[in-house]
Amino acid sequence: MTVRVTVWNEFRQEHTDAPVRAIYPDGIHEAIAAGLRGAADLSVRTATLDSASQGLPDALLDETDVLTWWGHVAHDDVSDETVDRVHARVLDGMGLVVLHSGHFSRIFKRLMGTGCNLKWREDGRRERLWVVDPSHPIAEGLGESFVLPEEEMYGEFFDIPAPDELVLVSWFEGGEVFRSGATWRRGRGRVAYLRPGHETHPTYHNPDIHRLIGNAVRWAAAPRGAAPTFGNAQPVEPPG
Amino acid sequence: MTVRVTVWNEFRQEHTDAPVRAIYPDGIHEAIAAGLRGAADLSVRTATLDSASQGLPDALLDETDVLTWWGHVAHDDVSDETVDRVHARVLDGMGLVVLHSGHFSRIFKRLMGTGCNLKWREDGRRERLWVVDPSHPIAEGLGESFVLPEEEMYGEFFDIPAPDELVLVSWFEGGEVFRSGATWRRGRGRVAYLRPGHETHPTYHNPDIHRLIGNAVRWAAAPRGAAPTFGNAQPVEPPG
Amino acid sequence: MTVRVTVWNEFRQEHTDAPVRAIYPDGIHEAIAAGLRGAADLSVRTATLDSASQGLPDALLDETDVLTWWGHVAHDDVSDETVDRVHARVLDGMGLVVLHSGHFSRIFKRLMGTGCNLKWREDGRRERLWVVDPSHPIAEGLGESFVLPEEEMYGEFFDIPAPDELVLVSWFEGGEVFRSGATWRRGRGRVAYLRPGHETHPTYHNPDIHRLIGNAVRWAAAPRGAAPTFGNAQPVEPPG
Amino acid sequence: MTVRVTVWNEFRQEHTDAPVRAIYPDGIHEAIAAGLRGAADLSVRTATLDSASQGLPDALLDETDVLTWWGHVAHDDVSDETVDRVHARVLDGMGLVVLHSGHFSRIFKRLMGTGCNLKWREDGRRERLWVVDPSHPIAEGLGESFVLPEEEMYGEFFDIPAPDELVLVSWFEGGEVFRSGATWRRGRGRVAYLRPGHETHPTYHNPDIHRLIGNAVRWAAAPRGAAPTFGNAQPVEPPG
Numbered sequence: 001m002t003v004r005v006t007v008w009n010e011f012r013q014e015h016t017d018a019p020v021r022a023i024y025p026d027g028i029h030e031a032i033a034a035g036l037r038g039a040a041d042l043s044v045r046t047a048t049l050d051s052a053s054q055g056l057p058d059a060l061l062d063e064t065d066v067l068t069w070w071g072h073v074a075h076d077d078v079s080d081e082t083v084d085r086v087h088a089r090v091l092d093g094m095g096l097v098v099l100h101s102g103h104f105s106r107i108f109k110r111l112m113g114t115g116c117n118l119k120w121r122e123d124g125r126r127e128r129l130w131v132v133d134p135s136h137p138i139a140e141g142l143g144e145s146f147v148l149p150e151e152e153m154y155g156e157f158f159d160i161p162a163p164d165e166l167v168l169v170s171w172f173e174g175g176e177v178f179r180s181g182a183t184w185r186r187g188r189g190r191v192a193y194l195r196p197g198h199e200t201h202p203t204y205h206n207p208d209i210h211r212l213i214g215n216a217v218r219w220a221a222a223p224r225g226a227a228p229t230f231g232n233a234q235p236v237e238p239p240g
Numbered sequence: 241m242t243v244r245v246t247v248w249n250e251f252r253q254e255h256t257d258a259p260v261r262a263i264y265p266d267g268i269h270e271a272i273a274a275g276l277r278g279a280a281d282l283s284v285r286t287a288t289l290d291s292a293s294q295g296l297p298d299a300l301l302d303e304t305d306v307l308t309w310w311g312h313v314a315h316d317d318v319s320d321e322t323v324d325r326v327h328a329r330v331l332d333g334m335g336l337v338v339l340h341s342g343h344f345s346r347i348f349k350r351l352m353g354t355g356c357n358l359k360w361r362e363d364g365r366r367e368r369l370w371v372v373d374p375s376h377p378i379a380e381g382l383g384e385s386f387v388l389p390e391e392e393m394y395g396e397f398f399d400i401p402a403p404d405e406l407v408l409v410s411w412f413e414g415g416e417v418f419r420s421g422a423t424w425r426r427g428r429g430r431v432a433y434l435r436p437g438h439e440t441h442p443t444y445h446n447p448d449i450h451r452l453i454g455n456a457v458r459w460a461a462a463p464r465g466a467a468p469t470f471g472n473a474q475p476v477e478p479p480g
Numbered sequence: 481m482t483v484r485v486t487v488w489n490e491f492r493q494e495h496t497d498a499p500v501r502a503i504y505p506d507g508i509h510e511a512i513a514a515g516l517r518g519a520a521d522l523s524v525r526t527a528t529l530d531s532a533s534q535g536l537p538d539a540l541l542d543e544t545d546v547l548t549w550w551g552h553v554a555h556d557d558v559s560d561e562t563v564d565r566v567h568a569r570v571l572d573g574m575g576l577v578v579l580h581s582g583h584f585s586r587i588f589k590r591l592m593g594t595g596c597n598l599k600w601r602e603d604g605r606r607e608r609l610w611v612v613d614p615s616h617p618i619a620e621g622l623g624e625s626f627v628l629p630e631e632e633m634y635g636e637f638f639d640i641p642a643p644d645e646l647v648l649v650s651w652f653e654g655g656e657v658f659r660s661g662a663t664w665r666r667g668r669g670r671v672a673y674l675r676p677g678h679e680t681h682p683t684y685h686n687p688d689i690h691r692l693i694g695n696a697v698r699w700a701a702a703p704r705g706a707a708p709t710f711g712n713a714q715p716v717e718p719p720g
Numbered sequence: 721m722t723v724r725v726t727v728w729n730e731f732r733q734e735h736t737d738a739p740v741r742a743i744y745p746d747g748i749h750e751a752i753a754a755g756l757r758g759a760a761d762l763s764v765r766t767a768t769l770d771s772a773s774q775g776l777p778d779a780l781l782d783e784t785d786v787l788t789w790w791g792h793v794a795h796d797d798v799s800d801e802t803v804d805r806v807h808a809r810v811l812d813g814m815g816l817v818v819l820h821s822g823h824f825s826r827i828f829k830r831l832m833g834t835g836c837n838l839k840w841r842e843d844g845r846r847e848r849l850w851v852v853d854p855s856h857p858i859a860e861g862l863g864e865s866f867v868l869p870e871e872e873m874y875g876e877f878f879d880i881p882a883p884d885e886l887v888l889v890s891w892f893e894g895g896e897v898f899r900s901g902a903t904w905r906r907g908r909g910r911v912a913y914l915r916p917g918h919e920t921h922p923t924y925h926n927p928d929i930h931r932l933i934g935n936a937v938r939w940a941a942a943p944r945g946a947a948p949t950f951g952n953a954q955p956v957e958p959p960g
Contacts, residue, residue, distance in 0.1 A: 091355055091399070093615070113353040113401075114426050115331055117470040128717065130876045130897050131705045135573070135665040139705025144877065145716065156850045156889065157468035157864065159331065159427055161353075162404055164645070169876065169889060169897045173717070175477025177850050177889045177897050185615040186354050187399055215703075222702075223695075225611045225619025228397035230357040236625065237415025237608065237653070333855070368957065370636045370657050371945045375813070375905040379945025384637065385956065396610045396649065397624065404885070409636065409649060409657045413957070417610050417649045417657050425855040455943075462942075463935075465851045465859025476865065477848065477893070571835055571879065593833040593881075594906050595811055597950040637948035639811065639907055641833075644882055655957025666834050667879055708877035710837040717895025 003221040004043045006064040007033045008055055010071040010078075011048035013199050020199045028070050028197075028204055032099075035210030042217065049074055054082045061085070065221045066095035068213065069102045072199060076106075083107050091187030092227065095220025097213065100197035103158075108193070111186050112160055119155035121174065124201065127151040128171045129180050136167045138181055138192065138215045146208045152198035154178045160193070170195060181212070188224050192216040243461040244283045246304040247273045248295055250311040250318075251288035253439050260439045268310050268437075268444055272339075275450030282457065289314055294322045301325070305461045306335035308453065309342045312439060316346075323347050331427030332467065335460025337453065340437035343398075348433070351426050352400050359395035361414060364441065367391040368411045369420055376407045378421055378432065378455045386448045392438035394418045400433070410435060421452070428464050432456040483701040484523045486544040487513045488535055490551040490558075491528035493679050500679045508550050508677075508684055512579075515690030522697065529554055534562045541565070545701045546575035548693065549582045552679060558586050567591065571667030572707065575700025577693065580677035583638075588673070591666050592640050599635035601654065604681060607631040608651040609660055616647045618661055618672065618695045626688045632678035634658045640673070650675060661692070668704050672696040723941040724763045726784040727753045728775055730791040730798075731768035733919050740919045748790050748917075748924055752819075755930030762937065769794055774802045781805070785941045786815035788933065789822045792919060798826050807831065811907030812947065815940025817933065820917035823878075828913070831906050832880050839875035841894065844921065847871040848891045849900050856887045858901055858912065858935045866928045872918035874898045880913070890915060901932070908944050912936040 009029035013020040024031050029046040036044045045064075047055035049071075061067075067086065071078070083106045090096050090111060098108045103116050130145045155176030161184065168181030180195035194216055197203045204210075249269035253260040264271050269286040276284045285304075287295030289311075301307075307326065311318070323346045330336050330351060338348045343356050367388045371379045395416030401424065408421030420435035434456055437443045444450075489509035493500040504511050509526040516524045525544075527535030529551075541547075547566065551558070563586045570576050570591060578588045583596045607628045611619045635656030641664065648661030660675035674696055677683045684690075729749035733740040744751050749766040756764045765784075767775030769791075781787075787806065791798070803826045810816050810831060818828045823836050847868045851859045875896030881904065888901030900915035914936055917923045924930075 111353040113351040115470075119470060119473040121473055121475070123475075126717070128895055131708075132876050132878070132897075132899065133665065133882065134668045134705035134708055134877055135670055136705060137703040140703040141706075143706050144708055153473075155473060156852050157470075157854055158852070159468065159470070161401065162425055162853065162885070164402055165882070166886065169899075171717070171891060171895055171897045173477075174475030175848055175891055176473075176475075177852075177891045179852065179889075185402055185613065188614045190615055223617040223620040225614035225616060226621075226623050228399065228611075228614055228624055230359060230397075230399070233359040233361055233393075233395060233416075235361070235363075235414030235416075237413075237606070237651070239413075366957070368655055371948075372636050372638070372657075372659065373642065373905065374637055374908045374945035374948055375910055376945060377943040380943040381946075383946050384948055396612050397614055398612070402613065402645070405642070406646065409659075411651060411655055411657045411957070415608055415651055417612075417651045419612065419649075425853065428854045430855055463857040463860040465854035465856060466861075466863050468851075468854055468864055477846070477891070591833040593831040595950075597948075599950060599953040601953055601955070603955075633953075635953060637950075639948065639950070641881065642884055642905055653957075654955030656953075656955075665882055708879065710835075710839060710877075710879070713839040713841055713873075713875060713896075715841070715843075715894030715896075717893075719893075 002041055002043050003217060004063055004065045005036060005068065005217050006060060007044060007046045007068045008070065009048050010074040011050065012074050013072065023200065023202050028199065031204035032068060032213060035204065036214055036217065039214055042214065049077060054078060056082060056086065061089050061094065064094060066097060066217045068097040068099060068217065069105055069107065070099045070197065071105045072101040075104055078106050083110055087111065090189035090191065093188035093224055095190045097192045097194065097216045097220055099194055103193065111191055114161060115159040118158045119176065121153040123153060124150040125173045127196065129168045130171065131167065132169050133165060133167045136165060137219050138167045138212065140215050141211050142208060148196055148203060148206065150201050151196055151203060154195055188227065190220045192220055242281055242283050243457060244303055244305045245276060245308065245457050246300060247284060247286045247308045248310065249288050250314040251290065252314050253312065263442050268439065271444035272308060272453060275444065276454055276457065279454055282454065289317060294318060296322060296326065301329050301334065304334060306337060306457045308337040308339060308457065309345055309347065310339045310437065311345045312341040315344055318346050323350055327351065330429035330431065333428035333464055335430050335457070337432045337434065337456045337460055339434055343433065351431055354401060355399040358398045359416065361393040363393060364390040365413045367436065369408045370411065371407065372409050373405060373407045376405060377459050378407045378452065380455050381451050382448060388436055388443060388446065390441050391436055391443060394435055428467065430460045432460055482521055482523050483697060484543055484545045485516060485548065485697050486540060487524060487526045487548045488550065489528050490554040491530065492554050493552065503682050508679060511684035512548060512693060515684065516694055516697065519694055522694065529557060534558060536562060536566065541569050544574060546577060546697045548577040548579060548697065549585055549587065550579045550677065551585045552581040555585050563587050563590055570669035570671065573668035573704055575670050577672045577674065577696045577700055579674055583673065591671055594641060595639040598638045599656065601633040603633060604630040605653045607676065609648045610651065611647065612649050613645060613647045616645060617699050618647045618692065620695050621691050622688060628676055628683060628686065630681050631676055631683060634675055668707065670700045672700055722761055722763050723937060724783055724785045725756060725788065725937050726765050726767050726780060727788045728767045728790065730794040731770065732794050733792065743922050748919065751924035752788060752933060755924065756934055756937065759934055762934065769797060774798060776802060776806065781809050781814065784814060786817060786937045788817040788819060788937065789825055789827065790819045790917065791825045792821040795825050803827050803830055810909035810911065813908035813944055815910050817912045817914065817936045817940055819914055823913065831911055834881060835879040838878045839896065841873040843873060844870040845893045847916065849888045850891065851887065852889050853885060853887045856885060857939050858887045858932070860935050861931050862928060868916055868923055868926065870921050871916055871923060874915055908947065910940045912940055
C-alpha cells in the first residue's frame, strides 16, 4: 500500500530570515519531502500556508492519508475554517504528524485540549533522543539513542495530555528532558508529535530525522476500523 | 482537608418540562448537591447558567476545588468567555466532573479535542455499571456492579480520547456497552466523566450515584505538583 | 513483508471430548490456521503441546514473527522451560496473540503479572463485540460491532493490567460486559488478547474471527526499534 | 485515615560494606522510616529480610496498607513463598512502593512481567528529576524539578511495561534519561517505582526524597473498589 503524504509548511521565515533561507532555500517542506521521497511506499506532496485554501483544499485532503505540519510564526494566520476542516479529517481517520514548533499550532492545541506550552532556549547545543519504547514502529532503525549536534532546547513540563504511547525522550546539555516522540488517537485518526526541527538548524537534512518522520507517517497511516455512527439508535439485540 | 465543590447546572428543562420538574423540583443541581452535603469532607455550593457570569464568577472559581457540570439543551448558550475561563482553571488544577449529557458541553469537547458524540436511546430501561478497575478510588463502595432501573441508553463508539483510566463500563438491555466512568489529566487538572443522569429519570436521587459523584469529586481534588513555568529558560545545570 | 505465524494449540480436548472433535476434527489450531492461510501476507504453521519441545523448538521460534496461543485444560503441562523461552522471545520482539481460555495460560500470566481471572458461564448464548477504538488496526473490517450467535460468557472483573490499548468490549445476554480485545507492550514484544473461542462453539470457523485474528497478527508483527542493551555503561555525552 | 506503612529492606550491605554502614548506620530502612515518621497520617514499621518469615509474617501484612521495598544484593534470597504472598497481597489491594535497585527484585519482576533491566553507572554524579505530570499527587511539593547532588546513574531502556502514569523523568550528566517515577495498577493494588536511592549515597536522608516516598505511600493507599469475585457465574440480568 502506498501512503499518500502531504507535507505542510507555513513557509514564512524562509522568505524573511536569511539564516533560515540559507539552510532551507526551497523551504522546510521541501527538505522534509526530500527525506520521504526516496521511499517506495510513500507518495509525497507539499503544501504551504499562502497558497489557495491555505494549501489544503478538500481535493488535496481527499487524497491525503497523512498530513505533516510545520508552523512557527504564523499559527494565528491559520483560519478557523482550516482548523475545523483538518480537525474533522483527523477524527475521520487522516493521520497527522506535528513537528517541532507545531506544538503551538491551532490544530494541535485543538486536538490535545491543553495549552501545549513548554520551556525553550535557542542555544544550538546538543540533543540526544532516547528510545523508551523499542516495541514501537516509530523507533525502527534509530538505534537506542541518536544525536542532533545542534538544536533548540525544549524542556518539561510539556503541557500535553499523557501520551497514549511515549516513544522518545530527549536529553539536553543544559539539564532538561523532554517527551520528544509521542502519540495519541483521536476518533479514527492517529496523531504523532516529533520534537526536533528548529528552523535555524539543518535538522530536516538529517537522515535519522528523515527516518523518524517516515516511521511516524507509516504508523499514522495504519489500517483502522469502520467509521462509527452516532445519534438515536434502535436496540441491536432482540428482547431476550 | 475539605474539598470545595461547586455543582453547576444549566437549569433549563426544570422550568420548561413538567416531567423533569416533577423529578427535580429544585433543579438537578440541588439533587446532586443533596447527595454530597452529607459528607463531612465536602463543602458544597451550586451554580446555574442563568445567574451572573453564567454562575461562575472568578470569586466563586477562586474557592472551587472541583466543579461538576450538567448541561443538555443549552450547551451553545455557554459563552466563549465562560469556556475559556473554566478551561484555564482546569489546566491550572481545578478538578472537573462532567455528568451525562455534559459529554456534549463545550468545555468537555474543548478538553477532549474530539467530537464526544455517541449513540443514545431514551427508552428508560435498565443500565448495569461494572467496575473494571477495582484499584480506583472512584469505584469505592459500589460493589462489583450496580444497577439503575431506568435510564437513557448511551452506546459506543463514544468519541473520546482513550481514557487515562477506565473505571466503569455499562451494559444496556438493547445490546449496547459504554465506557461510563473514565478519567483524564489535563495540565494540573483532573477530569472525570460519569455517564448516568438523564433528566427524566431519578438518577440523581440514587445513593449509588451520590457515592459515585462524591468519589469522583474527591479523586479530582487530590494533591498535585507545582504550577509549571513556561517560556525562554536558562540552563538549569552548569556546564560540566 | 510476509508475517510468519505459528498457531499453537494444546490439542487435548479434540481427542477426549466428542463435541469438541465434532466441531474441530483437525484441532482448533487447524481451524485458526485455515482462517489465516488465505492471506497473501501471512505464512502459517501450526504447533501443538504434545510434540517435541512442546511444539516450540528454537528452530521454529527462530522463524516465528507472531505466535498465537490456545490452551485450556493443560496449562499446567506447559513446562517452566517452555514458558521461559516464549517469555524471552516476546521480550526480544516476537508477537503473541493469546486466545480465549489462554487468559489462564502460564505465559499470559507471566507477561501480565496479575491473576488473569474472570467470571465465566458456559451457556452458549449470544455475544456482541463492540469496537471502542476505531483508530486501531485490530478493528479493521469488523464494522461497529459484530455478533457471535453462541459463545461462553466471560465477565468482568478481568484481572489484567490496564491495557495499553482497549479495542473491543463484549456484551452478553446475561448482563455482563468484558474487555475482549486488548493490547500490551512487553520489552520489544507486542501482546494481544482476544476473548472469543470456546471449544464447544464453532467460533474459529467464523469469518469475523478469522479477520480479527489476522488483524491482531499483523499488528503484533509491526516494525520495532533496536534491541536495547543493558548493564554497566560509560557516559554517552562528553563532559561539557 | 492513618496509612500503615511497612518499610522493608534486605539489610545486608549495611553489615558488610563500611561505606554503606557509614551513611546508614541503622540500615536504609531506618533512614526511610525516619523520613516518614514525622507525618501525622502515617504509621510506620520496618522489616528486614533476615527476620522471621523474611520480615513479612501474615500478621504484619494484615496490618500493612503499603509496603516499601529496598533490595539489591539479596534478591535471590527472597523465597518463592515470600514472593507469592506479597504478590497475592498486592492483587488484593496492598500498595507497593519499589525503590531503586528493587527494580530487579523478584516481586517487582513478577508484577511487571518484563525483565526490568536497565543501564547503570556508579559515578556519583548529579541527577535532576523533572515532574512530567504536575496533576499527580506523587509530585506534590517537589517543585518543577529537584536535584540529587550525587547518585548512581540509571539509563533507558528501562524494561518495564509502559507505566499507567509517568510522573518523573531523570536527567543525568553523562547524557542519559530515565523514567524515574512511575505507577501501575495490578488487581486492586497500586504499584509505584521510584528510582533514586543507591546505598553509597545519602539519598534517603534527603528531604525531597522523604517527601517523594511519603507522597507515593499515600497515593498507593488511596481508597479502592470492592474485592472482585471470579469463576462460574449465574446471569445477573433476567431474561428480557
